[in-house]
Amino acid sequence: MAKKKWNAVMRDARWIYQNRERFAYLWGSNGECPRTYAEAKALVERCWAMNPAHFQESVINRGHTKDELARHITGKICYDCSSFVCAVTQSEGDIYHLKVVKDYNSSMLNAVMINVTTPALGTWSNVLWVEGHVAIDVASGMAIDFANEFIDCRQYIIVGENPVCRFTRSGQLPWVDYEGALNV
DSSP states (O other): OOOEEHHHHHHHHHHHHHTGGGEEEOTTOEEEOOOSHHHHHHHHHHHHHHOHHHHHHHTGGGTOOHHHHHHHHTTSEEEOHHHHHHHHHHOOSOGGGOOOSSOOOHHHHHHHOEEEEOGGGOBTTOEEEETTEEEEEOSTTEEEEEOSTTTOEEEEEOSSSSOSSOOOEEEEOTTEEOTTOOBO
């Protein structure tokens, strides 16, 4: 796989955020786009079967149902936090068709990160990591991620007094070319 330039990673992450109504978070998904309710229901069932405890906490305990989730994702491109990071860091070319070339979960992404530092000292387009979650540093103390079911794609401040997520590590992926990347 050719190395993707850091500025293309930022472009793709920002484009997804700017078009966030086209995307949905679904734990265990990898860029699937269920076009019909039946396809969405089948995708929800497949992902739910892989981690029922996650869906109990993030869907049922928050007052939602499987059917609501299936309706929510119908017609949207679905990622979870790690597949979003994989898609924006691995895909080359057409930003309208970002693909997960090789799937890594958040722990696997953490394990392959190089030039690891703190989020406050990180470099633009670095991966931000905290146990069980990853995001992309998009400069000026901001991150973009896929949060959880019904929150989907969001952008937020990662440094300061009350960050949305308290990331513990910032690092680079070996398949991204960070030459010329700027520090936070």
